[in-house]
Amino acid sequence: MNIPDNLKYSKEHEWVKVDGNIATIGITDFAQGELGDLVYVEVETVGESIEKDEIFGTVEAVKTTSDLFMPIGGKVIEFNSEIDENEGDNPSVINEDPYENGWIIKIEIADESELDELMDAEGYKNLVG
Structure with missing residues (x-):
């Protein structure tokens, strides 16, 4: 299971990568593995x-649909066009590459102090066992 050290993690299995006041958000390798083959992402x-x-969106797999929860507050400024059904329509990229090409949204961070409430890679490893 891949859990990069440079990201923050939520208990709902979203990851956050911060660049200035912009955060990129996706679901973890653990989450995509539990869901199985993703067929649709709605944001x-x-x-x-x-x-x-x-809730900022949903992911649909062959067997289930799951809500996507904001790990930190902010304004949604972009939805990954590669997974948007109106553009690239390739949600399986999340299964293949959840931390790079499989990101879901980008936001303008509302309150940077909320980042302190997220787990580091070690904390997330402990959560998922």
């Missing part, structure tokens, strides 16, 4: 400000 919150722990 209809671009342009909206979403609070920490609120």
